[in-house]
Amino acid sequence: MENFEHISVLREELVQSLALKPGDYAVDCTAGGGGHTRILLDQVGRSGKVFAFDRDAWAQAVLHKRFAAELESGQLTLIQAPFSELVPELESRNLLGCIQGLCADIGVSSPQLDHAERGFSFAKSGPLDMRMDQTRGPTAADLVNESTEEELIRIFRDYGEDPQARSVARAILKRRAEKPFAETTDLANVVASASHYKERSRKHPATKIFQALRIAVNTELEELETLLQDFPKVLASGGRCGIISFHSLEDRLVKQGFKHLVDGNKPRFDRHVPITAAQLDAMYEKRFQIIKPFPLEPSDQEVERNPRARSAKLRVIEKL
Numbered sequence: 225m226e227n228f229e230h231i232s233v234l235r236e237e238l239v240q241s242l243a244l245k246p247g248d249y250a251v252d253c254t255a256g257g258g259g260h261t262r263i264l265l266d267q268v269g270r271s272g273k274v275f276a277f278d279r280d281a282w283a284q285a286v287l288h289k290r291f292a293a294e295l296e297s298g299q300l301t302l303i304q305a306p307f308s309e310l311v312p313e314l315e316s317r318n319l320l321g322c323i324q325g326l327c328a329d330i331g332v333s334s335p336q337l338d339h340a341e342r343g344f345s346f347a348k349s350g351p352l353d354m355r356m357d358q359t360r361g362p363t364a365a366d367l368v369n370e371s372t373e374e375e376l377i378r379i380f381r382d383y384g385e386d387p388q389a390r391s392v393a394r395a396i397l398k399r400r401a402e403k404p405f406a407e408t409t410d411l412a413n414v415v416a417s418a419s420h421y422k423e424r425s426r427k428h429p430a431t432k433i434f435q436a437l438r439i440a441v442n443t444e445l446e447e448l449e450t451l452l453q454d455f456p457k458v459l460a461s462g463g464r465c466g467i468i469s470f471h472s473l474e475d476r477l478v479k480q481g482f483k484h485l486v487d488g489n490k491p492r493f494d495r496h497v498p499i500t501a502a503q504l505d506a507m508y509e510k511r512f513q514i515i516k517p518f519p520l521e522p523s524d525q526e527v528e529r530n531p532r533a534r535s536a537k538l539r540v541i542e543k544l
């Protein structure tokens with residue numbers, strides 16, 4: 225695919241926090257245009273290796289061209305699979321417990337969003353698809369045309385946090401009884417009329433509905449949950465995992481997942497038991513530590529250069 229341009233976010237922050245060294249093994253769970261993959265390759269050098277996942281065939285085709293030399297030398301391995309398959313993919317290469325740095329930059333790439341034929345954008349007329357992996361799973365059109373009203377309300381409410389979920393779902397059911405949805409702009413127009421869209425309001429009402437459908441079509445939260453459960457199995461001792469998310473639902477999952485790893489085996493005492501923090505720390509083996517107490521966010525300059533970076537948050541954890 226031509227013009228596959230994606231500006232990578234939080235590049236410096238990722239380099240600093242993963243702290244990779246020459247000879248290390250690293251994983252990029254979401255290679256996209258390869259910006260972060262390039263950083264990992266530079267950090268691990270010729271004696272190291274990078275394993276990069278992306279489930280999108282378009283991204284894979286671009287990555288194969290961009291990294292022909294690194295693929296040839298064996299420094300880079302590209303894996304066309306969802307990152308929920310991290311453990312089986314690395315296990316088959318005898319790499320469990322061998323990874324010093326793993327990153328994931330969750331969500332869609334700019335080319336996926338910007339190319340009308342992928343169906344992610346409500347502003348561009350195209351097929352209502354939204355699948356990152358176009359070889360499997362229902363499309364957004366399948367969900368919109370076949371889900372029950374209750375299922376649609378749940379998707380719009382849970383993944384879009386949209387207060388108009390109910391009225392939009394009802395309008396979809398009414399319209400699809402006459403003619404099923406096939407086009408992005410078709411759905412965007414129905415959403416706009418159902419939610420009393422005001423031309424001057426900052427966000428188009430379809431923003432949240434499209435985001436919710438995208439999350440549902442690509443089972444994005446389930447993918448992230450699996451990654452949060454599984455990445456500890458691939459990390460070496462001292463290995464770090466950095467996850468960049470763009471959505472509060474995802475950031476909450478990452479925050480809770482990391483907290484569980486840090487505190488999961490901490491003994492619990494009634495708050496009246498007189499015990500100091502140091503005594504408590506001595507009672508259990510710490511297996512993980514959070515690298516920064518707060519998520520790293522892009523600088524004002526980065527947001528100015530790349531407005532899509534504005535909601536990015538990077539959290540990093542280390543396996544002890």
Ligand SMILES: C[S@@+](CC[C@H](N)C(=O)[O-])C[C@H]1O[C@@H](n2cnc3c(N)ncnc32)[C@H](O)[C@@H]1O
Binds near residue numbers: 256308
């Ligand atoms: C935000 S882009 C990544 C951009 C990349 N970090 C860069 O610097 O160019 C996200 C990419 O991850 C892929 N992706 C999203 N979820 C995935 C998943 N669960 N498994 C594998 N790839 C996924 C998408 O297809 C997309 O290409």
